[in-house]
Amino acid sequence: MLINCKGKLIDLSKPKVMGIINVTPDSFYSGSRHESETEILESAEKMLKDGASFLDLGAYSSRPGAKDIPVDEELKRIIPAIESILRRFPEANLSIDTFRAPVASKSLEAGAAIINDISAGKLDEKMLPIIAKFQVPYIMMHMRGTPQTMKNENDYKDVTEDVIAYFSERVKFARDFGINDLILDPGFGFAKDVDQNYELFSKMELFRNFNLPLLVGVSRKSMIWKKLNTSSGEALNGTTVLNTAALLKGANILRVHDVKEAMECINLTSEILN
Template identity: 50%
Template sequence: MNFKNTLLPIESTLQSKGRLLDISQPVVMGILNATSDSFYNKGQDSDKDSLLRNAEKMLNDGAALLDIGGASTKPGAAMIDAGAEMERVIPVIEAIRKSLPQVWLSVDTYNAATARAAVGAGADIINDVSGGSYDADMISTVAELKVPYIAMHMQGRPETMQQDPQYDNVVTEVFHYLKNVCHKCSDAGITDIIIDPGFGFGKTVQHNFQLLNAMHSFRILGRPVLAGLSRKSMICKPLHVKPEHALNGTTALHMAALQQGASILRAHDVKEAMEVIALYEQF
């Protein structure tokens, strides 16, 4: 169902370091993996120069912001310490900031120390898959840094999250979890909060589609919603394909997410995601 004309209003800008990012219309966040063990790397190397070239391409393809991660959070992946993570992401952030000074950069991390170092190196946004549950200092650190915060829902930890995830009602439980995180963030002084239902993080295929079908309801919280669907198992399993062959399915679910009120599409394939937005805006 298309809720475009009945969606509840939400925040339409993000503010960081004296700049504003307009998200009154849907935007694409390009994925840059500074680690070789992500579930899908699109055939890209994770060295600094390769990531810089890919960043330039993503911006040319229309990305509004780029998300840089140095720790794989695929099912079964072990969580790493901040030191190892910083060795991967900080040089990349510095290089992209120097070469592309106007780009909006997000750092994908669950470590407060990495978040602090990344913002110092040039990142504008913190994207935390744990929603502050992994590092007790994360929310207070983001508040101190005065940058936007993406809070995601994840049941468990990446190492074990896909070992028989259970919910009484996945939509209700994820909604209330994100509602509580938003309250914690607001109480700490974080003003710009983006919420992410966490597709594929401690959820079955059925759970994921139940969340996608009800994603418009998350706008009740008054926050922009990020949809991270790109090439995930909720596409691969029903279609019996590997991530390398899941672009068509990703495109289909991106349109569904936009119809459900997503403000940000987090994507490996920026050009194709931008085309989905262009067609959605013709509705």
């Protein structure tokens, strides 16, 4: 499985790690928040040294119930972060976590390599034409509603069947626009309660039928710490357990806050799978 990042072909047949850098004041895990250039660069440097193939920058918190912000505010946060990282680390592959076409467009013009859209194009009808124009890898996540409403959008008859049907429709729609490099993200924690997350996780190998790379992002989420009666700050061990299970079920990219530990999961799991 190959994706093209700014002319470089990246092979996802061996899983890769995507490190999370949030340039927001209100992301759910405080350890991922970065509000100064120094913090952003220090985090980027550590993640790249620890083995991250991608850095995922987000300037709009998508945690349940997060405050909506204007496009201008999102751009004000994200563009300087992109420019700073690429000045210091010009070979870095930056993924931009946004569902807004203007933010995606400006970010790609600034040198980003991937767009990571929590809505798979459903929250901005101009997103897919932008992806088609730039021909960059596009991460399509499953979600219902918006970050502000998704907690009340989890009435599934069968969560796995619904997510598979959703991707069948969204993948065809993206292909109709001529988008080549698609990556699927089941959207753990988005419009799903804790039990639904685990039900979906247990059947994750079914997504192999799409023959597309699969991204899994469970890092320090409430589906872990609520089950363990702990907190996001104490959920690294639980994250490692689920990352390992995700790799065994076919995940190609782990989106994480803790890159070193995720790389260890990949290196050891590859010994089992090989």
